[in-house]
Amino acid sequence: MPTVIICSLFLAFFAAFVSVYFLAKLTSAPSDKKNDEEDEFGLAGSEFDCKFKNIRIHSRVSDFYIKTKEEKNTDNKR
Amino acid sequence: MFACKNCGGNIIYDIKSGKLVCKHCQSSFDPENVTKENDSVDYDYFETTVFTCPQCGAAIMCEDNEASSFCTYCSSSTVLTSRISKEKKPSYIIPFTKTKAECIEEYKKITKKAIFAPSEFRKDSQLDKFKAIYMPYWCYEVTQDSNMFDVTGTERYDEQTGSMSSFYSINGMVRGKFTGICKDASYNFSDDLSERIAPFHIKEKKKFYPSYLSGFYADVSDVPSKVYEHEPIKIANEVAREVLQGEAARGEFSNVKVYLSNDQATEQFNTTVEAKKALFPVWFLSFKQNKKVAYVTVNGQTGKAASDLPVSIMKYLIAVLLATLVFFVPSAYLFFLFWERAPFVFMDLMLLLSAFVFVLYYFEIKRMQIIETDSEDAGKFYRKYGVVYIKNKEKHKSLKNFYNIYKTDIITFAMYIVIVGIYIWSFTSVFGISDYFSLITKMIFIVGNIVLALIGFIRSISLKNTSNFYGILVGVASLVITTLIMLLAYSYAYAVLAGGVFICIGCFVTVMDLIRYHNELSTRKPPYLKKRGGDVIADSYNM
Structure with a gap:
């Protein structure tokens, strides 16, 4: 009986200090989430205007790449 | 000090009205129309009073002649010495729009969940020490101006036999203007805190007049x-x-992809940058703890708050005690299932869980190493090494979202440990396969744990402050003791129980080590700044 209690106590203690550690870490660097919307380019708060004009596209060169057997097999599996 | 035109009293910038208000006769003035006698002489510089903190050496700039009795940066109560100085004018300023009361409210909101923060971080008397500081920022203006750029576009088709790639030349004209991409320009204002309270909305910027500083630190x-x-x-x-x-990939070219490196884009789009100085509003609070300070910051324009709080050891221990009581019942139930072999099952579980703790230790130390070397803070890195640091965006992201990114890895690893452990354990403990085989599997686990702990220790000795903490060594020592116990008396229940207890204590000391290290990094040494400013009168005025 005493061994069972000691084992239970120390296992509970182990689970406690690990789980409380995670809890403490997760709550120790609080910051406001508002305005944290996806800002892919880091432009929040700034102003920009970017315009392209007279865009022309010319074909330059074409290249044909022959697939290896493995690549074909992979494509077939997909 | 800025004097009232009507009564000669001190006029202070009032956050709510956005005007300079006289405390005595209640007259109000637009900041643009209030100047000091010497301001008109030199358009690039303005005259101010600089106070110096004898404790940390920080020079503090002020638009009032009253000496402050409290240093905002090192949190010392001291009488500051003063001198008159001329400072270069910044180009812009974003005036404060959030009052101290609103800022405290925002801070309280974010710290509601910080249950392990020391109590003094919530005391009203401490929160009253929030100071309004205009922090220096660089506002970058980027221009792109090219009448004929030439970049490469690629189109790729996959076919059964191979893939066809077509390359295109894309020409055109570009006109781009980016304003208000801002970065903090103070060495001691960490990039992390600065980014967490961003953004500042540049469209609300005003031309700088020194009168905006009346009532504030800067x-x-x-x-x-x-x-x-x-x-x-x-x-x-x-x-x-x-x-x-988006513009190029249209019609017959809808599959064209533009691939362009940063250097190519700079050359082709003729990208140039110009930096302008600006002052942005930040509510700032410092807490002193063991000769170090912890900072809390609130964006004075939007009210967005951020801070790094240490963990109170006392609160942590109380929470561990309470959680132990909660976990005790399911643990006891588990061991009653293996009544006769409880110490052996206990040892197996300790070995599995300790492996998890040592892996956690390794990852945490790795993360702390990144923070400690200032490699995520370009300003500090430049001061230390004199080299411009090109931040690795992905590395920075992974640092910030450490738990989110590594969560899957950690969980997968833990699952492997548990599955392998249960597999071995089910053969040895439950089915009572020979004690000799059981001993061999336990020894493999113990040696594995020692290796994990030593890897963690080797990584931790590269940290500057590790000399104070030897928790991981206690972890290693507990495993060595357990090894000896297992070799000498592996079939005695009490000996095995003692081994398991040693491992548990070793892991606990290791985790305490991580908490102490967290506290070490969440606080900073008092800074040594060049010049700042302040006015204690404003604090009571802008409540």
Whole structure:
């Protein structure tokens, strides 16, 4: 009986200090989430205007790449 | 000090009205119309009083002649010495729009969940020490101006036998203007805190007049603009590439992809950058703890708050005690299932769980190493090494979202440990396969744990402050003791139980080590800044 209690106590203690550690870490660097919307380019708060004009596209060169057997097999599996 | 035109009293910037108000006769003035006698002489400089803190050496700039009795940066109560100084004018200023009361409210909101923060971080008497500081920022203006750029577009088709790639030449004209990409220009204002309270909305900027500072502290920039100027260039180039992709990929060219490196984009779009100094409003609070300070910051324009709080050891221990009581019942139930072999089952579980703790220790130390070396803070890195640091965006992201990114890895690893452990354990403990085989599997686990703990220790000795903490060594020692116990008396229940207890204590000391290290990094040494400013009168006025 005493061994069972000691084992239970120390296992509970182990689970406690690990789980409380995670809890403490997760709550120790609080910051406001508002305005944290996806800002892919880091432009929040700034102003920009970017315009392209007279865009022309010319074909330059074409290249044909022959697939290896493995690549074909992979494509077939997909 | 700015004097009232009607009564000669001190006039202070009032956050709510956005005007300078006289405390005595209640007259109000537009900041643009209030100047000091000497301001008109030199358009590039303005006259101010600089106070110096004898404790940390920080020079504090002020628009009032009353000496402050409290240093905002090192949190010392001291009488500051003063002198008159001329400072270079910044180009812009974003005036405060959030009062101290609103800022305290925002801070309280975010710290509601910080249950392990020391109690003094919530005391009203402490929160009253929030100071309004204009922090220096570099506002980058990026221009793209090219009448004939030439970039490459690629189109790729996959076919059964191979893939066809077509390359195109894309020409055109670009006009781009980016304003208000801002980076903090103070060495001691960490990039992390600055980014967490961002953004500041540049459209609300005003032309700088010294009267805006009346009633506030202000710091002047000490980080050269070149430290961050590669970042706005990169942002502008990425945006331009994205816009060009949208414009070019139309009609018959809808599958064309524009691939462009940052250097190519700079050359082709003729990207140039110009930095302008600006002052942005930040509510700032410092807590002193063991000769170090912890900072809390609130954006004075939007009210966005951020802080790094230490963990109170006392609160942590109380929470562990309470959680132990909660976990005790399911643990006891588990061991009653294996009544006769409880100490052996206990040892097996300790070995499995301790492996998890040592892996956790390794990852945490790795993360702390990144923070300690200032490699995520370009300003501090430049001051330390004199080299402009090009931030690794992905590395920085992974640092910030450490738990989210590594969560899957950690969980997968833990699952492997549990599955392998249960597999071995089910054969040895439950089915009672020979004690000799059981001993061999346990020894493999113990040696594995020692290796994990030693790897963690080797990584931790590269940290500067590790000399104070030897928790991981206690972890290693507990495993060595357990090894000896197992070799000498592996079939005695009490000996095995003692081994398990040693491992548990070793892991506990290791985790305490991590908490102490966290506290070490969440606080900072008092800074040594060049110049800042302040006015204690404003605190009571702008409540």
